[in-house]
Amino acid sequence: MASAQLRSKIDIRPALTLLITASLMLGAMNARAETAPGKKMPPPIVPIESVKTISVTIHQTFSGVTQAERQVDVRAQVSGILKTRAYVEGQKVDKDTPLFVIDDKPYVAALNEAIANQSSAEAALNSVQRNWNRIKTLFSKGVASDKERDDAQSALEMAQAAVKVAQAKRVAAKINVDYTRINAPIAGIAGRRTVAVGNLVNVGDKLTQIEAIDPIQVILTTSADNPYADSPELKPGPNHPIPATLLYGTDGSKRVEGQLNYRAVSIDPNTNSITLRGIFPNPDQTLQPNEYVRVNVAVDKLDAALIVPQTALTSGIRPGSHAVYTVDSQNKITLTPVELGPMSDQGQVIKSGLSAGQRIVTDGLVKLRPDIVVEPYKGGKEKAVKK
Structure with a gap:
């Protein structure tokens, strides 16, 4: 029991501190040994390509x-009760496809009245025409007076005008009847109806919309x-x-x-x-x-653009500038500033800073720094910067 109590009172912290210190010293010695003169790190292996000029197309x-x-609003051109909707909302319709029907009863009645009025005006014209023919004959024989001739001629002209008015009213009445049948003005997709069947629509009310797509x-x-x-x-x-x-x-x-x-x-x-x-x-x-x-x-x-991959670009010394790593004959790299042109489908156009035939590093730039020696990827095989 006494020996157990004695062991519990022994402080092991000094021994633990000594062990940690020894480990740190050993690690530092190993690190110095690895970086000691005569023991160099191997050069980074990176892809290297020779710059060439090619013809490129610039896209934006x-x-x-x-x-x-085309987008056309379909609107009512006459007033009346909307009787039917003849199309399916959201479906394609051809030009002149029936869309809506407005109650045409009052407009058919107006058309019949206009037809009757035209017939009456034409009958009146025939009567006046016959009277004019008689007066004209009598006037040529010296029997009718100037006033009778003038009155007959005026009556004829008024009757002719009345017929034209009646004809115009008949045409207008027929147009209104036609307006009760609303057809698609263009081919396209017919939209949602804005007025339900059974409602009263007025001239100019929007009924739907057609979009030609x-x-x-x-x-x-x-x-x-x-x-x-x-x-x-x-x-x-x-x-x-x-x-x-x-x-x-x-x-x-x-x-x-x-x-x-x-x-x-x-x-x-x-x-x-x-x-x-x-x-x-x-x-x-x-x-x-x-x-x-x-x-x-x-x-x-x-026609003759210098192209490099985007992966070959890095930041230059000045803020906002760009650069590439050029490679000399001894595979030593230099940070070379370049001025960028537009982007093409084949890569980044270089406006200035490079010449055809120069070698550049095209990828793996994060592990590089200026003035170090690199090893070309795949045993030194190089390829032109051309896609």
């Missing part, structure tokens, strides 16, 4: 919103500060359409080929932007109005 992608190519148009904008804003490729017109590709879907993988056909004359002062319009085929009505899409346009072509 713009955000846009789809709109119906094949083809469908896209309204897009570009900044007035865009360096290509004044290029011919962004100045479409009726006689100068510009080929364009519409990209849609969650990942933008769906494509439709079309064209830009309009550019606004003025710049929007609120957004400093220019409005453009594209038109794209949409036979299956896959695209609907008010969808957000992207439109890709080729804005320039460079």
Whole structure:
């Protein structure tokens, strides 16, 4: 019991401290040994490529919103009780497809009255015409007076005018009867009805809307500060359409080929932007109005451009600048500042700072620093910066 109590009173902390100190000293000695002169770290292995000039096409992608190519409000042109709706909401309709019918009874009655009035006016004209023929004959023989001739001629002219008025009223009455049958003014998708059957509609009341979405148009904008804003490729017109590709879907993988056909004359002062319009085929009505899409346009072509992968770019010494690591004949790298041009499908265009034939590091820049020696990836095999 006494020996157990004695062991419990022994303080082991000095021994533990000594053990930790020895371990730290041993680690430091090993670290110094690893970094000692004569024991160099192996050079980083990185992909190296030779810069070449190639022909590239510069594309720009713009955000846009789809709109119906045509949008027409269907409105009542006569008043009356809405009797029937003859179409299915949300379905495609052809031009002149019946949509609504308004009660035509009062308009048919008005048409019949106009027909009767025209017949009466024509009968009166026939009577006046016969009287005029008699007076004209008598006047030529010196039997009728000037006043009788003038009165007969005036009566004839008034009767002729009355017939024309009656004819016009008959045409107007027939038009009103036709207006009670409301047909689709254009082909497209018929929208939701705004008035239920049985309600009274007045002249000008909106009944539904038809949207023509094949083809469908896209309204897009570009900044007035865009360096290509004044290029011919962004100045479409009726006689100068510009080929364009519409990209849609969650990942933008769906494509439709079309064209830009309009550019606004003025710049929007609120957004400093220019409005453009594209038109794209949409036979299956896959695209609907008010969808957000992207439109890709080729804005320039460079015949001899220096191209590097984006992975070859790093930050330069100055804030906001760019650089690449160039490689000399001894595989020593140098941080070389470059001026960027536009982005192409094949890679980043270099405006200045590089020459054709120079070798650059194209990836793995995070483990590099200037003036170190690197080892080319895959035993020194190099490839041109060309996709």
